[in-house]
Amino acid sequence: MTVDADPVAELPDPRDYGLAVVGEEEIPAELTSLVAEVRSLVDAVARTRAGAEELSAARAAVAAAAAQLGDGPRHDVGTMVRRTWDDGRVEYGTLTNAVSGPTNAAAPPLRLETAPEGGLRAQVRLNGTYQGPPGLVHGGWLAALLDQALGAAAVAEGMPGLTANLDVDYRRPTPLNTPLEITSRVTGTERRKVSVAAEIRHDGEVTAEGTAIMVRLNLPGDGGA
Numbered sequence: 140m141t142v143d144a145d146p147v148a149e150l151p152d153p154r155d156y157g158l159a160v161v162g163e164e165e166i167p168a169e170l171t172s173l174v175a176e177v178r179s180l181v182d183a184v185a186r187t188r189a190g191a192e193e194l195s196a197a198r199a200a201v202a203a204a205a206a207q208l209g210d211g212p213r214h215d216v217g218t219m220v221r222r223t224w225d226d227g228r229v230e231y232g233t234l235t236n237a238v239s240g241p242t243n244a245a246a247p248p249l250r251l252e253t254a255p256e257g258g259l260r261a262q263v264r265l266n267g268t269y270q271g272p273p274g275l276v277h278g279g280w281l282a283a284l285l286d287q288a289l290g291a292a293a294v295a296e297g298m299p300g301l302t303a304n305l306d307v308d309y310r311r312p313t314p315l316n317t318p319l320e321i322t323s324r325v326t327g328t329e330r331r332k333v334s335v336a337a338e339i340r341h342d343g344e345v346t347a348e349g350t351a352i353m354v355r356l357n358l359p360g361d362g363g364a
């Protein structure tokens with residue numbers, strides 16, 4: 140595929156588009172650990188065999204926690220989180236992104252990093268709440284993980300866009316509760332189309348792989364058509 144679209148030199152500040160922005164470093168450590176607790180709680184609730192008394196006590200404790208946070212201040216839906224990479228690059232994602240939002244307890248604990256060989260990589264372990272077939276990750280979640288990694292690869296190259304097309308191949312069953320490696324990279328650009336590829340591996344073997352066309356957002360000063 141021809142490469143005829145340059146990445147934008149600097150991504151615009153979402154605040155210029157009316158979106159609130161929170162710096163990743165501003166997320167309190169207490170919130171990060173609360174999110175981790177809630178993820179464990181959801182898994183525990185999904186598989187508990189506790190008796191009625193314990194369940195009632197747990198429900199009351201959860202209701203108390205919900206009441207404590209329920210009336211407090213909240214970020215607006217659409218709030219962006221700003222991430223500053225070691226080399227000074229800045230990128231934005233949604234704070235409560237369904238697949239990697241750092242404050243979203245319903246999202247897997249996915250954090251993509253720059254890979255030494257180019258593109259992005261992450262290690263993630265999916266608990267029982269991501270289950271499809273017995274002991275295996277649900278294919279919809281695998282597609283979601285690939286979509287996120289694919290989109291983030293384009294963002295990391297300065298070419299944020301929306302997924303126009305996503306192809307997923309499931310090569311092998313993907314187990315729960317074990318480390319999975321996710322990799323992604325840009326493979327080409329053509330006008331506003333950014334081609335991206337990603338894989339999920341377990342024990343070094345590809346269990347799922349995907350390709351996508353991300354259509355770049357029309358941003359001021361970019362090289363897109």
Ligand SMILES: CCCCCCCCCC(=O)SCCNC(=O)CCNC(=O)[C@H](O)C(C)(C)COP(=O)(O)OP(=O)(O)OC[C@H]1O[C@@H](n2cnc3c(N)ncnc32)[C@H](O)[C@@H]1OP(=O)(O)O
Pocket residue numbers: 230231232233286287288289290291294300301302303304329330331332352354
């Ligand atoms: C750190 C943070 C990381 C964040 C990562 C986020 C990852 C998550 C990504 C998502 O989940 S995005 C949400 C799911 N996707 C959407 O909601 C997109 C919905 N679709 C649209 O909004 C529009 O269809 C779209 C923006 C994709 C394209 O509409 P446009 O009017 O802007 O573009 P246009 O139709 O002019 O097409 C531009 C080029 O893309 C091509 N194209 C459009 N749709 C296509 C398609 N489906 N398949 C292949 N190519 C496609 C089209 O042929 C054309 O190619 P050429 O330059 O060669 O002429």
